[in-house]
Amino acid sequence: MIRNPLVFLLLLVTLLGCKTSEPAEPIDVTELTISEIHDAYKSGTFTAQQLTKAYLERIALLDSNTNALTTINPEALDIAKQLDAEFEKTGVLRPLQGIPIIVKDNINTEGMPTTAGSLALADYFPEEDAPIIKKLKQAGAIVLAKSNMAEWAFSPMHSESSTHGTTRNPYNLDYVPAGSSGGTGASVASNFGTAGLGTDTGNSIRGPSSHNALVGFRTTLGLISRTGIVPLYLRNDVVGPMCRTVEDATRVMEVMVGVDPEDPITEHSRGKTYTDYRQFLVKDGLKGARIGVLRELSEHEVDPEIKALFEQALLDLDSLGAEIVDPFDVPGFDTLRQDQWCATFKKDLEHFLATYVKRDTIQTLEDIVRIGTKSEFAKQRLSSQKDHDGRWGDSDVPCGDAYHDIKRIAFRKAMENAMDSLKLDAVVYPSWNNKPAHIDKFQEEYRGDNNQVISPHTGQPAFTVPMGYTSGNLPAGIQFLGRMYAEPVLIKLAYSYEQGTHHRKPPKL
Template sequence: MLIKLTLGLSLMTMCLSFKLSANENTPVTEQRSQAIKEIVQQSTIPQLIQAMKANQLTSTELTQFFIQQVETLNPQLNAVIAMNSNALGIAKQLDEELSKGKIRGPLHGIPLLIKDNIETKEMATTAGSLALKDNFTHRDAPIIAKLRNAGAIILGKTNLSEWANMRSERSSSGWSAVGGQTRNPHDLNRSTCGSSSGSGAAVAAFLSVAAIGTETNGSITCPSSANGIVGIKPTVGLLSRTGIVPISHTQDTAGPMTRSVVDAAILLSVMQGVDDKDAATKIARERMNDDYIPETSKHSLKGKRLGVLYAAPLAHEHVELLFNKTKKVLEKEGAVLVEGLSTEPYANFYQDSYDVLLYEFKATLNDYLAQLPNEYNTLTLKKLIEFNQTHAALEMPYFQQEIFEKSQKKAKLTDPSYIKALQNIHQATREGGLDKMLKEHDLDAIITVTLTPAWSIDRINGDHFTGSFSSYPAVSGYPHLTLPMGKVHHMPVGLSVTGGSLSEKELIEIAYRIEQLIGYKYH
């Protein structure tokens, strides 16, 4: 069950950058708030917009409701770092436009939260680090501009694993020096996973309609599974990465985190597109006119060939039972399950994968920092290491910066060792991995379990992963969707659906039908 906290909890417990807006505005009444909560819990984005069109709800009420939700729940969750002081004003403007028959797009009046490594013009982009605490770029990342053009309200910024979990090998997911420790709304003592920790917790706890996360390897899918929501890690290049604090130009992508497959499809449709500043997005030209929103009419999995991949979470006997139950539901629907699939990485695969990220992190981060339109453009990875050493009491009270230091020692991206490692991991995950499985077994998609139930938070020793699936779609750059499959004890467990490059439309249609069959309730 989601936590229920009483109104009036002090915001003084929030970490130093949390700035709540609109306190001067009169809150909606308790009775109306409850009515709005019921609408939110039962509605997809199209249904919310329909309620606005029918004068059953206004964007202003919806935005104020989420502001109150953040005021009430965030002191315990630490899911939100900053709020947009202009959110209510934007909502009122959108209400006025709607009253005159103008609808900007499929997100008209919908409040969203954004991971705090993505630039938004009103708020700082910190990546959770005190070194970027006041990094106001006064610009929107292209994906944020697309969301606004579609009518979305940028409600605030979410907490994350600092530097998207690219600082220490012993980190606690969801902890940042700016935002503190994010907590799972299903159990405050358990992890949200990461690095899109705040986005996952916020959506699960109804702090916004939906959120945007980023992933390099598991940072959307893992917190989506841990918090019991839908997450899509798209094909790398389908969405622009400009204006996002980077790790890897070969693996980074943003993606939607929502309470339904339909909502995730809408956000993905809005955010996709070519960006001349991001060479990887040339791949998006093949999908410029794609609408990922599944038809609302009944889908069927009859005849769909789904490869069943063994992944580490299945070593947990209760996870295996839940997965087996799900497979029976799919077979009853008529899906053809092809059992016995497994990934077979070569001996040095995981070390090569790590080395590639170490090389790329130094190069891409230094390039991003140098192009900031403010005083932070003199920063480098070397200077960030020095900053953390100087501010160790605040930045490194629980874990250090081994990843930073290892990355700093790496050579340029022209190094033959980097080029060879990148070639090897791409061959292993593409031609010799996912593409091979899909082709040999004539599969429509591959399914497995995303993650075991979330572990207990341990900032002293770090995360206690006991099994997850993300590396092959992450390294290959292929899409990976996760949706709630059910719970083990009281904690959510996600079902992964993955496929080849640019197969989002097919994966979403399959996931949409699975969602209908499983009937997972988000409230």
């Protein structure tokens, strides 16, 4: 049975109230892509209502394995019905029309709880959608469910919340799906929805994507609005797609891009974006590309199986037409990467509470600590955040975002100058140098997380793509790092690699 009674109840009510006609053939939702779904809508193979019902039935059958979801949208089928009626009337499909998506439980979604996995926000229902959710809905997407996460997005290691417990990796249930967007990772990998959203402060899109054989886009800081999202460190936070294919991730990302007056950092993207990113889905996009190998992130404390997969990935990149520059060295890299983290959780969270939650009883971090948590890990992190403010480490340089913090600017300039000197299109390294950890040993086995090192601090985009599996059927990913606002380049390279290797396969639930 489903462990979460709320999910079970909503599923039961939704499915019992469903009066959709049955498709001519049962819908196999496994690995369905956005383009395939839209082709089916156009041909009359099935409708949005029928597809949504098929996903809900799959969730009811299989989510007890992973505990990936927290809340089912009780209006999902009604929304699908409206979208079907619209398509029947207009004959035109909006960019994401009838596409069921999974949304991480720290993103404001009207009519659904947004808990960030915490007891303090367990009954917080936002009055309106976050701007990115508005954009997705305007594009025709159906918010199908919210996903479990590491409480307050604290953990890159695992996805445990006070509200819904621990999420498991669908490829091997004894292992973590990483954090903090592990619920999105596990649910999209399990084909509980067509696409998903995660947030990434240091790892939390790319880690779960790597651990769950998904494509994860951490885009340039400033490309997409973060308004209406429970923050961890807003100076780092990015929201982005977690999907089974590069094309689907590109389609979801494309809809969310744009300047948001409520999120001033997006002003930096003005004049640097595209309305059509799908034009960069070029199958032979690796031909003639120059790719650097950052050995600082692929040589030290690397699991032999991950090492073998990465070396094979380099051979694959070469065979697909890329010129491999190995090694790619950045002068002063080890020094530049130091003292980049700043604790801004208290300030950022209290601003969110005042702006959206608006309760006298929950105004400060001290209130959150008073309300408490069921997670020992979250308890330790809350205590740490309460007692520390400012930069971690020895530096006394003032904290700022990637556009104003002199340490971050110096790190980015060093990376991009080194890339320019070698005329590189991108840099690659393993997303993790080690396998996923066992759930019951997640802290002692946590190592090899390369996601935290560069892009969260420099602001640069970094995409992870499946590169194969280690023993135990555990996925691994390769990461492509680009210059600021170089999403077109990364889409081209990641898509070409994906199409040339086809590593993604669904878990055997």
